[in-house]
Amino acid sequence: MLFGKHINYYYLRFLPAMLFGIVALIVVDYTQLILPRLYRAVVNGMIYGTAEIDGTIVPFSMDFLLDHVCLPMIGVILCLILGRFLWRVCFRGAAVRMETHLRGRMFDHCKDLSQQYFHENKVGNLMALFTNDLETVQDCFGWGVLMFCDALFLGVMAIARMGQMNLTLTLLSMIPMVFLLLIGAIMDHHLERCWDARQAAFSSLSDFSQETFSGIAVVKAFVRETVRLSGFRTLNKINEDTNIAHTKLATLLNILVTLFVESVICVILGYGGYLVYCSSFDAGQLVEFIGYFTAIIWPVMAVSQLVEMRSRGSASLKRIGALLDAEPDIRDASDVIEPAPLRGGIAFRALTFRYPGAEYDVLREVSFTVEPGEHVGIIGKTGAGKTTLVDLLLRTYNVPDGTLFLDGHDVNRIPIHTVRKSIAYVPQDNFLFSDTIASNIAFAGDADNREAIEAAARLADVHNNIISFANGYETVLGERGVTVSGGQKQRISIARALIADAPYLILDDSVSAVDVRTEKIILKNLRQCRDGKTTLLIAHRISTIETMDKILFIDDGQVIDVGTHEALYARCPAYRTMVDLQRLDEEREEVSSDA
Numbered sequence: 001m002l003f004g005k006h007i008n009y010y011y012l013r014f015l016p017a018m019l020f021g022i023v024a025l026i027v028v029d030y031t032q033l034i035l036p037r038l039y040r041a042v043v044n045g046m047i048y049g050t051a052e053i054d055g056t057i058v059p060f061s062m063d064f065l066l067d068h069v070c071l072p073m074i075g076v077i078l079c080l081i082l083g084r085f086l087w088r089v090c091f092r093g094a095a096v097r098m099e100t101h102l103r104g105r106m107f108d109h110c111k112d113l114s115q116q117y118f119h120e121n122k123v124g125n126l127m128a129l130f131t132n133d134l135e136t137v138q139d140c141f142g143w144g145v146l147m148f149c150d151a152l153f154l155g156v157m158a159i160a161r162m163g164q165m166n167l168t169l170t171l172l173s174m175i176p177m178v179f180l181l182l183i184g185a186i187m188d189h190h191l192e193r194c195w196d197a198r199q200a201a202f203s204s205l206s207d208f209s210q211e212t213f214s215g216i217a218v219v220k221a222f223v224r225e226t227v228r229l230s231g232f233r234t235l236n237k238i239n240e241d242t243n244i245a246h247t248k249l250a251t252l253l254n255i256l257v258t259l260f261v262e263s264v265i266c267v268i269l270g271y272g273g274y275l276v277y278c279s280s281f282d283a284g285q286l287v288e289f290i291g292y293f294t295a296i297i298w299p300v301m302a303v304s305q306l307v308e309m310r311s312r313g314s315a316s317l318k319r320i321g322a323l324l325d326a327e328p329d330i331r332d333a334s335d336v337i338e339p340a341p342l343r344g345g346i347a348f349r350a351l352t353f354r355y356p357g358a359e360y361d362v363l364r365e366v367s368f369t370v371e372p373g374e375h376v377g378i379i380g381k382t383g384a385g386k387t388t389l390v391d392l393l394l395r396t397y398n399v400p401d402g403t404l405f406l407d408g409h410d411v412n413r414i415p416i417h418t419v420r421k422s423i424a425y426v427p428q429d430n431f432l433f434s435d436t437i438a439s440n441i442a443f444a445g446d447a448d449n450r451e452a453i454e455a456a457a458r459l460a461d462v463h464n465n466i467i468s469f470a471n472g473y474e475t476v477l478g479e480r481g482v483t484v485s486g487g488q489k490q491r492i493s494i495a496r497a498l499i500a501d502a503p504y505l506i507l508d509d510s511v512s513a514v515d516v517r518t519e520k521i522i523l524k525n526l527r528q529c530r531d532g533k534t535t536l537l538i539a540h541r542i543s544t545i546e547t548m549d550k551i552l553f554i555d556d557g558q559v560i561d562v563g564t565h566e567a568l569y570a571r572c573p574a575y576r577t578m579v580d581l582q583r584l585d586e587e588r589e590e591v592s593s594d595a
């Protein structure tokens with residue numbers, strides 16, 4: 001049986017089904033114990049030629065066999081079949097429903113966890129929780145409860161009958177059982193540790209496989225297949241070793257159980273045979289006694305399986321518990337107020353920010369304002385802190401109070417949902433789902449509004465590419481959108497953001513993979529369709545942002561200057577140097593391409 005704060009609730013929730021299952025189980029267990037009495041009647045009938053019906057001695061005949069042995073046996077068998085079917089349905093049903101609900105809770109909790117959590121916990125590890133660990137907990141919940149109840153009822157009933165027949169023989173038979181329970185308790189702890197190690201090894205293996213497959217293009221390009229293969233072999237070997245260690249312990253426990261069961265049979269045959277010899281027992285009684293003991297072999301075996309299963313289940317439940325207990329650290333403050341629809345104003349006021357667990361500030365004393373409707377370019381070296389600005393705007397991380405304002409409201413006083421709903425975002429990695437292009441573009445909206453989807457795709461200059469595919473907008477993209485080029489992915493992501501028509505649009509390095517001509521078309525379209533709506537465009541190329549209303553030039557986490565391209569070029573030497581260097585590079589590229 002498995003208990004814990006994340007699972008106890010399900011015992012209550014599925015109590016009716018489980019109680020019904022337990023009643024069916026008790027009926028089965030009780031009925032099962034009728035069989036040894038029938039064996040006794042047959043054995044004694046064959047030896048003495050007589051049988052007993054309600055205290056009356058009758059001859060052991062064919063009629064007796066049919067009426068008092070065969071017919072009851074058929075009844076018992078039918079009852080066993082029906083009862084076993086019922087308890088299986090009840091227990092398995094409850095376990096499957098528990099698994100489905102727990103999986104739902106895990107997924108629901110995951111969606112509230114911060115990006116930081118997903119940085120720290122890799123996908124492979126999370127997938128292991130959702131598959132292996134969940135399955136183990138389900139096993140424990142269903143079969144575990146079943147085995148426990150069965151061992152308890154059948155064990156108690158059979159031992160009580162054995163005790164009624166001969167107390168000394170029963171006590172002697174129980175001595176090995178006590179040792180068995182002691183060993184089970186000792187091994188439980190070791191088994192749990194082994195299972196924990198096994199699951200950790202499995203998580204590392206799935207992390208590694210998942211990363212290799214996701215980054216297969218890089219692996220192939222750098223001819224690192226052999227290195228990855230050898231890395232995989234090492235992890236696979238560790239997985240094998242931990243599996244073997246666990247199997248060895250589980251097998252040892254199993255062998256010990258068999259040993260104890262056999263030794264009890266020896267005790268029964270030895271002492272029971274002696275009782276028959278002394279005429280304290282007849283042969284039929286000895287057979288009946290053995291029949292009861294045989295009935296408890298399964299519960300005894302079940303105890304060993306239960307020990308092993310419980311240790312696995314509790315290790316898995318701990319891992320699942322760690323996920324469910326992880327605090328969603330990005331959440332609304334208690335005093336948030338729904339503001340009037342946001343119009344697009346932004347103000348950073350002396351904002352200093354450090355990533356959780358990092359050793360230095362990524363942004364220092366950042367101050368700038370964006371008026372509603374302004375188009376702002378953000379430029380700076382790689383690692384300057386541009387994406388971090390966006391992460392804070394989107395409330396992906398916690399923002400210090402009084403440092404970031406949207407339309408004059410402290411961002412911490414606005415519900416996170418409202419902030420994110422007001423911002424359309426084109427992320428750097430342009431992640432696309434394995435779905436149709438139409439569904440990807442309409443991700444945040446109505447997938448049936450084909451007109452809006454096509455309009456957004458036209459603005460992002462990707463409509464012609466899409467209609468050139470055999471299935472057009474219904475083309476299903478492969479995992480992570482691998483069937484389209486990098487530039488097409490970028491433009492589909494832009495269309496996805498444009499269709500939201502939000503008061504804020506943020507494009508993070510979103511036209512880097514398109515050619516200069518396409519970039520010009522997209523920028524012109526953005527100017528028109530986003531006229532009067534705040535648009536932030538992070539870029540590396542000066543040509544991408546030079547026509548913006550203003551440019552934010554940042555370096556090493558600090559705002560160096562803010563202004564139009566002309567103003568910055570005239571007054572900011574660092575900006576001027578960057579522009580000049582980029583122009584020089586462009587000229588060199590043009591000369592070399594002409595040559």
Ligand code: ADP
Pocket residue numbers: 119355356358362380381382383384385386387388389
């Ligand atoms: P940019 O977009 O200008 O290239 P970023 O904002 O992505 O730069 O990163 C700024 C700095 O913050 C870099 O030094 C980067 O290594 C660091 N950084 C980015 N994300 C994290 C994170 N999740 N945890 C810790 N440091 C981070």
